Amino acid sequence: MNNTSRHCLSLLTNCKTLKTLKQIHASLVKTxxxxxxxxxxxLILHCxxxxxxxxxxxxxxxxxxxKPDVFMxxxxxxxxxxxxxxxxxxxxxxxxxxKSMVPPDSFSFAFVLKAAANYGSFIAGIQLHxxxxxxGFDTHLFVGTTLISMYGECGSVYFAKKVFExxxxxxxxxxxxxxxxxxxxxxxxxxxxxxxxxxxxxxxSSNVMLAGYAKSGEMELARKVFWEMKVKDDVSWSTMIVGxxxxxxxxxxxxxxxxLRRLGLRPNEVSLTGVLSGCAQAGAFEFGKIFHGxxxxxxxxxxxxxxxxxxxxxxxxxxxxxxxxxxQSMPHKSVVSWTSMIxxxxxxxxxxxxxxxxxEMEGCGIRPDWITFVSLLYACSHAGLIKQGCSYFSRMKDxxxxxxxxxxxxxxxxxxxxxxxxxxxxxFVCQMPISPNVIIWRTLLGACSIHGNVELGEKVxxxxxxxxxxxxxxxxxxxxxxxxxxxxxxVATLRRSMTDQKIKKSPGWSMIEVDRTMxxxxxxxxxxxxxxxxxxxxxxxxxxxxxxxxxxxxVASVLHDVEEEEKEDSVFKHSEKLAVAFGISRLCKGRVIRxxxxxxxxxxxxxxxxLISKVYGLKIAVRDRSRFHLFNDGSCSCKDYW
DNA sequence: TTAGGGTTAG
Numbered sequence: 001m002n003n004t005s006r007h008c009l010s011l012l013t014n015c016k017t018l019k020t021l022k023q024i025h026a027s028l029v030k031t032x033x034x035x036x037x038x039x040x041x042x043l044i045l046h047c048x049x050x051x052x053x054x055x056x057x058x059x060x061x062x063x064x065x066x067k068p069d070v071f072m073x074x075x076x077x078x079x080x081x082x083x084x085x086x087x088x089x090x091x092x093x094x095x096x097x098x099k100s101m102v103p104p105d106s107f108s109f110a111f112v113l114k115a116a117a118n119y120g121s122f123i124a125g126i127q128l129h130x131x132x133x134x135x136g137f138d139t140h141l142f143v144g145t146t147l148i149s150m151y152g153e154c155g156s157v158y159f160a161k162k163v164f165e166x167x168x169x170x171x172x173x174x175x176x177x178x179x180x181x182x183x184x185x186x187x188x189x190x191x192x193x194x195x196x197x198x199x200x201x202x203x204x205s206s207n208v209m210l211a212g213y214a215k216s217g218e219m220e221l222a223r224k225v226f227w228e229m230k231v232k233d234d235v236s237w238s239t240m241i242v243g244x245x246x247x248x249x250x251x252x253x254x255x256x257x258x259x260l261r262r263l264g265l266r267p268n269e270v271s272l273t274g275v276l277s278g279c280a281q282a283g284a285f286e287f288g289k290i291f292h293g294x295x296x297x298x299x300x301x302x303x304x305x306x307x308x309x310x311x312x313x314x315x316x317x318x319x320x321x322x323x324x325x326x327x328q329s330m331p332h333k334s335v336v337s338w339t340s341m342i343x344x345x346x347x348x349x350x351x352x353x354x355x356x357x358x359x360e361m362e363g364c365g366i367r368p369d370w371i372t373f374v375s376l377l378y379a380c381s382h383a384g385l386i387k388q389g390c391s392y393f394s395r396m397k398d399x400x401x402x403x404x405x406x407x408x409x410x411x412x413x414x415x416x417x418x419x420x421x422x423x424x425x426x427x428f429v430c431q432m433p434i435s436p437n438v439i440i441w442r443t444l445l446g447a448c449s450i451h452g453n454v455e456l457g458e459k460v461x462x463x464x465x466x467x468x469x470x471x472x473x474x475x476x477x478x479x480x481x482x483x484x485x486x487x488x489x490x491v492a493t494l495r496r497s498m499t500d501q502k503i504k505k506s507p508g509w510s511m512i513e514v515d516r517t518m519x520x521x522x523x524x525x526x527x528x529x530x531x532x533x534x535x536x537x538x539x540x541x542x543x544x545x546x547x548x549x550x551x552x553x554x555v556a557s558v559l560h561d562v563e564e565e566e567k568e569d570s571v572f573k574h575s576e577k578l579a580v581a582f583g584i585s586r587l588c589k590g591r592v593i594r595x596x597x598x599x600x601x602x603x604x605x606x607x608x609x610x611l612i613s614k615v616y617g618l619k620i621a622v623r624d625r626s627r628f629h630l631f632n633d634g635s636c637s638c639k640d641y642w
Numbered sequence: 643t644t645a646g647g648g649t650t651a652g
Contacts, residue, residue, distance in 0.1 A: 106643090110643060113643095114643090140643095141643070142643045143643080144643085145643040145644065146643055148643095148644090149643080149644070171643090171644095172644080173643055173644045174643080174644080175644085176643095176644035176645070177643075177644050178644095179644085180644065180645075202644090203645085204644055204645050205644085205645085206645090207644090207645040207646070208644070208645050209645090210645080210646085211645055211646065212645090214646090233645095234646085235645055235646050236645090236646085237646090238646045238647075239645070239646045240646095241646090242646060242647065243646090268646090268647095269647075270646050270647045271646085271647085272647085273647040273648055274646080274647060274648095276647095276648085277647080277648070280648095304648090305647060305648050306647090306648085307648090308647095308648045308649070309647080309648050309649095310648095311648090311649090312648065312649070334648090335649085336648060336649050337648090337649085338649090339649045339650090340648075340649050341649095342649090343649060343650085344649095369649090370650085371649055371650050372649085374649090374650055374651060375649070375650080377651080378650090378651065381651085405650090405651090406651075407650060407651045408651075409651080410651030410652075411651050412651090413651080413652095414651065414652075438652090439651065439652050440651080440652085441652095442652050443651070443652050444652095445652090446652060473652085600652090625652080626651095626652070
């Protein structure tokens, strides 16, 4: 290789943007390197794999190339697969064999099988398996392992085991692959059996077990394997931390993170995104801030995934301003960063801002993906932007060629339903090209509950009962619809049938962080000291609100047909009221009160929060199951539309 | 070629 060639190669390797890539391409043409498959292959590799928005450039270049070799084909197959177009990988593989008569090598199979695994296509996978048989690659170590992993992803542990059994001398990687496949297909016992049978294990083998147990929610078994491991690498630690966070064990996640630091080990970006995700789910703002400080100090603040997790954490912990600051200071923003910001703003009802961010994103040349549109439509539905919502729904298909998924349809049902166009929402569901799932019907039932439509509510509940007969939430929603309409007989019948079928209402809980401890309150629970303290404070607050704020309890949605006074008593037990009372009693003045709740906030609690914010001059952030409510000076950021 | 992470409608 001469100096010019070496220079071209180094330019290609360091190229980061499509613009410089085009310049390098031009210089390759000048020097005559462009028709050399080696350089052409490298060029495509960088277009397709390294630079996110340059795949189309790679395709154009590839199509005009006179005789692409197997390396070029493999690169394009890999590029399609890694950029989220797995079907195109398969088409390219077929083209390679049929049109160009280029025989595939082991890499071609490995890449294309990974693509088939990515979109979980068992049919494509089995056809590729046949091809591998024809070319004699099925017992090849690399290809065999990818086949096992593909069958695992496609849910066929039977075929995965068959491939494994036919391998002549499976190495530790193949063993790890078959254990992973068992876990993916839910065969936890099979995975354990194979793990115990392994004569040689590497650190990945144990990490596979940790990940498998963590994904099946078996954290105790994961913990056992973890502490039995002689050498724990950073993947082992991050698997545990993330595993705990995903299984709702936030204290454990934070504990393992602390232990990791106590041992003098440096956490990696995966552990950090894991703990941040834990903070986001739990609403642990103070913890989140500590991790942010650590991230700044230890230089993780240039990593996009860590910043994305920070944006999400701040948004979900009630501080969308900080989420914005982190977002603005990010050195590089991916589609996930933009989507997280849109989603964050949408949760607060700041739909106009969310739409603005979306247009800014388009202006930067970032292509939105299907999740971006879910967030954007969510923003519109939660703020009553019906026209815009409809227009983005069609824009998604017409401009970006993104096929709407059940999630997008769900947003549209919510958009119409929440705004009161119940018949339109119902017709929309009936005309959907995808068959509606429980969530779609539940969204519609929720809308019927907001707008008090008994007739449609009953019709929708019937459909829900066919799909999921024993859901407590659905029964409670219908019961509320009856209660608001004053149909106490129907309420009683429904509640009797719930008792008969042993359907229990899931209790409402709220959490609040005080002095870096998370306190949780459950509706009606009076067993401990903190709850007693909260009840005492709440009594005093309610009295103040009655005198100074003119508060009258809204008890319409209380289930039973009982006396008004009893109904009042029942709404005073709501967990978010207890949490806010506890916050007022314990937190120093001037601090924002942040509450996380598992159910939707009720109308009476919403009123109380608004009044507290005015009478006590406090800012309160309540995250309910679906969105944020920021109470300040007597009003809420949701503009009472939720 | 095997293991860990961020955004997903109610």
